[in-house]
Amino acid sequence: MDENRKDATAPASPAVGRRAFVATALRLGGGLVAFLAGVPAGAAEQADYDWTQHRWAYLVDTTRCIGCGACVRACRTENDVPGGFFRTWVERYVVSPEASHVDSPRGGLDGFAPIQTPFTPTKSFFVPKICNHCEETPCVQVCPVGASYRTRDGVVLVDGERCIGCGYCVQACPYGSRFLSPETHTAEKCTWCYHRITKGLRPACVEVCPTGTRRFGNMLREDDPVRIAISKERVSVLQPHLLTEPQCFYLGLDKEVR
Amino acid sequence: MEPARHVFRVLLLLLVAVVIFVLGRTFLVPSSYGEHGPYRYANVAEQRAVRAPRHGGPAACGACHAERLKAVAAGAHRAVSCEVCHAPLARHAADGAKRAEMPVDPSAAACARCHRKIDGRPAAFPQIVLAQHQGGVEKTPCLDCHDAHSPKL
Numbered sequence: 001m002d003e004n005r006k007d008a009t010a011p012a013s014p015a016v017g018r019r020a021f022v023a024t025a026l027r028l029g030g031g032l033v034a035f036l037a038g039v040p041a042g043a044a045e046q047a048d049y050d051w052t053q054h055r056w057a058y059l060v061d062t063t064r065c066i067g068c069g070a071c072v073r074a075c076r077t078e079n080d081v082p083g084g085f086f087r088t089w090v091e092r093y094v095v096s097p098e099a100s101h102v103d104s105p106r107g108g109l110d111g112f113a114p115i116q117t118p119f120t121p122t123k124s125f126f127v128p129k130i131c132n133h134c135e136e137t138p139c140v141q142v143c144p145v146g147a148s149y150r151t152r153d154g155v156v157l158v159d160g161e162r163c164i165g166c167g168y169c170v171q172a173c174p175y176g177s178r179f180l181s182p183e184t185h186t187a188e189k190c191t192w193c194y195h196r197i198t199k200g201l202r203p204a205c206v207e208v209c210p211t212g213t214r215r216f217g218n219m220l221r222e223d224d225p226v227r228i229a230i231s232k233e234r235v236s237v238l239q240p241h242l243l244t245e246p247q248c249f250y251l252g253l254d255k256e257v258r
Numbered sequence: 259m260e261p262a263r264h265v266f267r268v269l270l271l272l273l274v275a276v277v278i279f280v281l282g283r284t285f286l287v288p289s290s291y292g293e294h295g296p297y298r299y300a301n302v303a304e305q306r307a308v309r310a311p312r313h314g315g316p317a318a319c320g321a322c323h324a325e326r327l328k329a330v331a332a333g334a335h336r337a338v339s340c341e342v343c344h345a346p347l348a349r350h351a352a353d354g355a356k357r358a359e360m361p362v363d364p365s366a367a368a369c370a371r372c373h374r375k376i377d378g379r380p381a382a383f384p385q386i387v388l389a390q391h392q393g394g395v396e397k398t399p400c401l402d403c404h405d406a407h408s409p410k411l
Contacts, residue, residue, distance in 0.1 A: 049306070066379045068372040070342045077346050080310050092378045111371035112378065124377035149297030159301040162288075194305045196313075206312045210338040210372070211383075 011022070042177060049198045055155040055219040056192055056247070058203075059128065059226050059235070063252040065126040065213040069108040071205035076109070078193060078204035085179045086204050087190040088130040092205050093256050094121045123172075127257050129213060130205070131156060131177035131190035132238060134244030139169035139178060139189075154247055155194055160186045174242050192216070273340060314347030316340055323352070326407065333408025343368060369400045 048087065067090055075081060075088045092115070094101045099107030108126075123180045138147045140156065147162035148151040148169050158169075158178075163186035170178045170187060178189045193203035197216070201207070206216045217226025228237075235249040239258060250257075290299035319340045320327035331334060341347060343362055350360040366388075375385035388396045392403075403411065 051302075063380060066372055066383050067376070068342075070339075070371075074313060074341065074346070080309075094377050111374075112376055114374070114376045121377060126378045146291065146296045146298070149301075151302055152294060157301065157305055159298050159304075161301065161304075162298060191305060193311075195308045196311045198306045199311065201311055201313075201315070204311075207313050207315050208342050209341045210335075210342055212337065252266060 003020055012248065012250040051151060051198075053220060054152045054197075056133070056197060056208075057219045057226055057230060058133070058192065058216055058248040059215040059217070059251070060128050060130075060248065061213050061215070061251040062127050062257075064126055064211040065128055066078065066211055066212065067108060067112045067126040069111045070208045071092050071128060071214060072109045072211060074204040075190075077110075078196075080190075082181055082183050083189075084179070085188070087177075087188070088128065090258075091127045091129060093126065093127060093254065094124040095256050096120060096122045098128040102256070114257060123251070123254075127250075127253070128205075129177075129238075130248055131173075131192075132175055132244065132248040133192065134191075135245035135247060138141065138172040138242075138244060140172065142168040142172040150193075155192050155197075156189070157191055157194060158187050158189060160184055160188075163187050174215070174244065175246075189221055227257065301305065308327040310350035314338075318347055322351070322356075330407045333405075334410045335407060348402075359387050364399070364401055364406070365398050 020183055025042040037242050062172055069090060071088055072086065072090060075086075079087060084101060086109075088107075090112075091102055091104045092108075092112055094117050096119045099117075101115070101117045101119075101121075103112075103115065112126075117238070131155060133150075135154075136155055137148070137152075140150055143149075144164050144166065145164055147159045147164070148156065150156045151160070165180055165185045167180055167187070170180060173189075178187050181188045191214065191258075193201070193205075196207075197202060202216050203214075206214045215226050215229070217224040219227050219230075221227060229251075230249050233251055235251055236253045237246040237249060238253075239246075285379045288300070290298065293299040315326060316330075316339050322348045327340075330338075330340075344350070345361045350356065350358055370386075373384060373386045379385055387395070400406075
């Protein structure tokens with residue numbers, strides 16, 4: 001570009017005009033894009049919510065879950081989850097030292113019916129499942145169009161406008177938390193009810209949980225009950241060997257749970 | 259001068275290519291893309307505004323039904339949010355005004371979701387086998403004897 005610069009300094013050279021043209025074109029182009037998009041620059045800045053003051057975390061105390069499915073129903077009505085798909089679901093584990101049985105009829109939407117197993121169970125429990133909102137997100141890493149991302153406050157979201165519905169993220173998620181919506185043909189998942197938590201409400205599943213199994217908190221607040229529970233109790237995460245750093249923590253997990 | 263003109267032409271072509279690339283990129287990449295990472299930052303605001311919250315929580319119900327909320331808070335169902343048995347608040351009220359009747363499922367099946375005895379529930383949680391409950395009550399609606407808001411007799 002040295003040659004070019006020499007040209008630009010020469011008197012009456014067309015290069016100056018070219019530079020001015022490029023600058024103007026860039027400015028015009030940018031302005032046109034902003035105009036077409038219909039949003040003035042900086043409109044996305046949030047006045048009433050500061051995401052640097054939050055880092056959300058979820059805590060599931062499986063020892064309290066009664067498998068009523070209120071969370072699954074609440075998620076459905078709060079988020080218009082398409083039929084047959086789930087942003088959260090509840091699994092039932094019926095276990096003996098020799099055998100185990102796992103089921104989740106309709107995700108636990110209608111609760112659970114009594115179950116007969118070919119073995120005599122010695123323990124049984126429910127495990128609610130949800131997107132783990134991992135810190136090291138496999139789903140975000142594989143997205144070819146930048147539709148999946150993790151927000152500053154720790155929530156993994158899908159930009160439905162950019163998503164092309166390729167389904168890579170659905171395969172990449174080791175927890176089965178994502179699905180391709182038959183309505184929008186884009187990837188959908190739990191958002192921790194981002195439209196609620198940024199307005200001071202709790203996720204719908206936490207809001208309706210009658211036993212305190214599901215809890216939600218802000219790790220940046222020293223006195224947050226969930227932060228205290230996670231820091232003092234012996235919590236575990238699902239599939240820790242995958243090093244995805246889930247931000248959904250569990251109390252009372254069994255070795256049978258994946 | 260001739261060799262210099264060749265160089266100039268190549269540089270001009272290069273410049274045109276750069277301009278086309280930059281212009282194309284400006285048009286193709288959304289305006290807020292990359293502000294906080296490789297994603298469209300405007301989507302964060304869109305996600306916040308995706309819909310108005312539909313579940314209000316017991317406190318929101320208490321704004322109109324304070325007495326009822328107080329009664330529930332004194333009973334065994336104190337931890338059960340209104341919206342577990344009733345519908346989400348948004349179906350019933352918006353902006354402090356009633357817009358539709360609040361539906362409720364009074365069936366035994368609704369009670370059974372929590373209280374039917376099945377494997378998996380914590381042993382301390384109250385669970386019912388209808389055939390053994392009060393000498394067999396399969397045909398009797400639970401609410402004939404129990405008050406759903408304060409179920410302990």
